[in-house]
Amino acid sequence: xxxxxxxxxxxxxxxxxxxxxxxxxxxxxxxxxxxxxxxxxxxxxxxxxxxxxxxxxxxxxxxxxxxxxxxxxxxxxxxxxxxxxxxxxxxxxxxxxxxxxxxxxxxxxxxxxxxxxxxxxxxxxxxxxxxxxxxxxxxxxxxxxxxxxxxxxxxxxxxxxxxxxxxxxxxxxxxxxxxxxxxxxxxxxxxxxxxxxxxxxxxxxxxxxxxxxxxxxxxxxxxxxxxxxxxxxxxxxxxxxxxxxxxxxxxxxxxxxxxxxxxxxxxxxxxxxxxxxxxxxxxxxxxxxxxxxxxxxxxxxxxxxxxxxxxxxxxxxxxxxxxxxxxxxxxxxxxxxxxxxxxxxxxxxxxxxxxxxxxxxxxxxxxxxxxxxxxxxxxxxxxxxxxxxxxxxxxxxxxxxxxxxxxxxxxxxxxxxxxxxxxxxxxxxxxxxxxxxxxxxxxxxxxxxxxxxxxxxxxxxxxxxxxxxxxxxxxxxxxxxxxxxxxxxxxxxxxxxxxxxxxxxxxxxxxxxxxxxxxxxxxxxxxxxxxxxxxxxxxx
Numbered sequence: 206x207x208x209x210x211x212x213x214x215x216x217x218x219x220x221x222x223x224x225x226x227x228x229x230x231x232x233x234x235x236x237x238x239x240x241x242x243x244x245x246x247x248x249x250x251x252x253x254x255x256x257x258x259x260x261x262x263x264x265x266x267x268x269x270x271x272x273x274x275x276x277x278x279x280x281x282x283x284x285x286x287x288x289x290x291x292x293x294x295x296x297x298x299x300x301x302x303x304x305x306x307x308x309x310x311x312x313x314x315x316x317x318x319x320x321x322x323x324x325x326x327x328x329x330x331x332x333x334x335x336x337x338x339x340x341x342x343x344x345x346x347x348x349x350x351x352x353x354x355x356x357x358x359x360x361x362x363x364x365x366x367x368x369x370x371x372x373x374x375x376x377x378x379x380x381x382x383x384x385x386x387x388x389x390x391x392x393x394x395x396x397x398x399x400x401x402x403x404x405x406x407x408x409x410x411x412x413x414x415x416x417x418x419x420x421x422x423x424x425x426x427x428x429x430x431x432x433x434x435x436x437x438x439x440x441x442x443x444x445x446x447x448x449x450x451x452x453x454x455x456x457x458x459x460x461x462x463x464x465x466x467x468x469x470x471x472x473x474x475x476x477x478x479x480x481x482x483x484x485x486x487x488x489x490x491x492x493x494x495x496x497x498x499x500x501x502x503x504x505x506x507x508x509x510x511x512x513x514x515x516x517x518x519x520x521x522x523x524x525x526x527x528x529x530x531x532x533x534x535x536x537x538x539x540x541x542x543x544x545x546x547x548x549x550x551x552x553x554x555x556x557x558x559x560x561x562x563x564x565x566x567x568x569x570x571x572x573x574x575x576x577x578x579x580x581x582x583x584x585x586x587x588x589x590x591x592x593x594x595x596x597x598x599x600x601x602x603x604x605x606x607x608x609x610x611x612x613x614x615x616x617x618x619x620x621x622x623x624x625x626x627x628x629x630x631x632x633x634x635x636x637x638x639x640x641x642x643x644x645x646x647x648x649x650x651x652x653x654x655x656x657x658x659x660x661x662x663x664x665x666x667x668x669x670x671x672x673x674x675x676x677x678x679x680x681x682x683x684x685x686x687x688x689x690x691x692x693x694x695x696x697x698x699x700x701x702x703x704x705x706x707x708x709x710x711x712x713x714x715x716x717x718x719x720x721x722x723x724x725x726x727x728x729x730x731x732x733x734x735x736x737x738x739x740x741x742x743x744x745x
Contacts, residue, residue, distance in 0.1 A: 222573030277582020583711020
């Protein structure tokens, strides 16, 4: 019999949201931190741009709120936006106290603030163009040093565990089955509180800026246990990823455009002014659709981002990561234009939560990209995501710290039963299905949609899910199989959400309904086994 693990808090995911939550929990609580790969392998580590917060006396919380609401195209929840923006500076100051070194101006007296699309002021704190690496590495060092936090790298959550309380008959989350990828065994992790901080689902698409682990694990697991999800039709496509056969969709940070980089057609002419008054600083959805439109109109494999008109020293100082990475592929951005294409980047919808990150299932929290907080609306504004991770992780920690003493220990339940499965010889089929899924999601549920394309995708996802269920029921679990299962679940939800929205709004653009509906509503999916707690959302 495999060892069962008992903790106070189980955190699934090790990006900025999961690391922040772990560090904000009371030090007497025993915490398990589950990381699918290494602690440095998630989307947070790759974040180049920065964190949006008001640190300039000429800026204001009201301006940040207004910009976010405008970018969200009428679907942001006003209270969530205000909650994040007003708590933002304090959250960032906490990061600074942990040792994060943000880039300062030449006088060293104040932080260098950059500007990105949708922002009316310079309010992006950053560490050159590798903010995620700086923030994550700092928090990782703190987590490793914390005696109450046990780290489980190369572990992948299989499914959540629930139990019914004998006194109230209410269902609560009490842990998860977790696969040790190294030993190929599944163990039971039980805890009084569980937090999903496992990121988004951008790997559902063929081209993505995200790491391999962005397979919607938390979304799928929460949905299977009766939690609502919302607004999954709003998947953000980053306009500028490096186009190169060996680059694997390396992200070209939006901060380049914030510092004056221009988008150009193959003939060298600009085109963004014809799509939006803000040109290259238009919201990401506008820029991504413009690039997609021009590529299809011209039959071009890519377009170009040009910052060569800036001094070479300026470029190398402000964008060392982009400069060095592009140079590895033979592109010197001080003299060469950068070939770019759009790629799936951020999941704006997610598991429905309240301001504490509490989901519909008692004692289950969701934070970061896994969660639907109402902040992003129909389009995430640049650099608001790391801020959301910090604010909601801190809020969730406060709630868990206050309530955990009242939560009884979970009931003892059996270990994972592997007697029904045998070794899998279906690796080739799983790989094929993964590729098929990501291709039809890109073709039919991508930047531009139609009902016919969505219906085709829906037909294919149902066939694929029936095959996956057969594998899952009869084969030994593996990371590839678990991720395929989760991506198929989330892809189905993305398609269902997209079919319900009979308008074009923000990141969801359909040629069948190109106009904006006068009424802004969230798209909420309710599972058959809805857990039905106290989380309420609305948007009229």
